[in-house]
Amino acid sequence: MSNPTFRQTPRAISLEACGLAVAAEFLSDRWVLLILRELFYGVGRFEDIRTELQIPKSVLSARLAALMDKGLVEKQPYKAEGSRTRSSYHLTKMGGDLAVTFLALLEWGNKHLEVATPPVEAVDKTSRRPLRVMVVDRETQKPVALRDVRFAVKQD
Amino acid sequence: MSNPTFRQTPRAISLEACGLAVAAEFLSDRWVLLILRELFYGVGRFEDIRTELQIPKSVLSARLAALMDKGLVEKQPYKAEGSRTRSSYHLTKMGGDLAVTFLALLEWGNKHLEVATPPVEAVDKTSRRPLRVMVVDRETQKPVALRDVRFAVKQD
DNA sequence: CAGTATCCCAAGCGATACTG
DNA sequence: CAGTATCGCTTGGGATACTG
Numbered sequence: 001m002s003n004p005t006f007r008q009t010p011r012a013i014s015l016e017a018c019g020l021a022v023a024a025e026f027l028s029d030r031w032v033l034l035i036l037r038e039l040f041y042g043v044g045r046f047e048d049i050r051t052e053l054q055i056p057k058s059v060l061s062a063r064l065a066a067l068m069d070k071g072l073v074e075k076q077p078y079k080a081e082g083s084r085t086r087s088s089y090h091l092t093k094m095g096g097d098l099a100v101t102f103l104a105l106l107e108w109g110n111k112h113l114e115v116a117t118p119p120v121e122a123v124d125k126t127s128r129r130p131l132r133v134m135v136v137d138r139e140t141q142k143p144v145a146l147r148d149v150r151f152a153v154k155q156d
Numbered sequence: 157m158s159n160p161t162f163r164q165t166p167r168a169i170s171l172e173a174c175g176l177a178v179a180a181e182f183l184s185d186r187w188v189l190l191i192l193r194e195l196f197y198g199v200g201r202f203e204d205i206r207t208e209l210q211i212p213k214s215v216l217s218a219r220l221a222a223l224m225d226k227g228l229v230e231k232q233p234y235k236a237e238g239s240r241t242r243s244s245y246h247l248t249k250m251g252g253d254l255a256v257t258f259l260a261l262l263e264w265g266n267k268h269l270e271v272a273t274p275p276v277e278a279v280d281k282t283s284r285r286p287l288r289v290m291v292v293d294r295e296t297q298k299p300v301a302l303r304d305v306r307f308a309v310k311q312d
Numbered sequence: 313c314a315g316t317a318t319c320c321c322a323a324g325c326g327a328t329a330c331t332g
Numbered sequence: 333c334a335g336t337a338t339c340g341c342t343t344g345g346g347a348t349a350c351t352g
Contacts (some may be wrong), residue, residue, distance in 0.1 A: 017274065018265070019264065022269045047314070106174065211333080
């Protein structure tokens, strides 16, 4: 017998009520994920991003503007030694919260796709110990197997 | 002092060695994530997916073919009561492994984007208890704060 | 270096019609 | 129901040139 406060919906789960579906529209772009990746590991200067990704200036400019508009990215003045003021982009809290998603996707890509070795891995800032992402029970924090994960809509 | 087996790379982390970058190219499509989402919660019949997403037949057909080609999706005969044989699509192990990413993105979307209420949540198949995704140390499984997550390349 | 402006062109979306 | 085939048209990518 199942918990009555939740009902599993085998089909037709509303797109509007699903953060995944809404977010999908957000990231379904040729460049956005790549740009956010650069920002995530600290490449924030316009020219550096452009060079790294080989992306046309106009496109990068437009994407950064859109990301700022959506609240994922902020622009900040950047004071270099002796040289004039530059500006650089960085993730907001909202953008930084995508780190979990990034990490999960990184793991998936490393595992299932053709990736050059040695692969990029996620590590702890200070200890440098490798990290991973896990699905857990929200309260007990006990690990849950992937095959046991379902989507559901909470009933009032 | 940092662990010498890891070196943090503040910039220019190779795109080819990064599962995230490779996977990004994979998912950077207007429809793919939405289609995978349908499959993930069990909507596998062509017409059901098409109706739910309002996607043109030709586009859905092409996307499913590409996903099968890449190993994320399989097609299987589907035996209904009294009616003739149908076929339906479902995720392979590789496709199913994206569940962690889906869940992380679901959480992010629910938290930061405009999502209708009540929102879709991830729950345990049997207990119906809500789940979440966490970043942990790979060995000790201790939680790690987002601000402490970095990318790095393991040195030989 | 950090953009904006312009323009050409290919990709691919989506409508419609057709097949098993 | 489950696709394939065709096709017009828009979107947006990317090259080039220009500005602060």
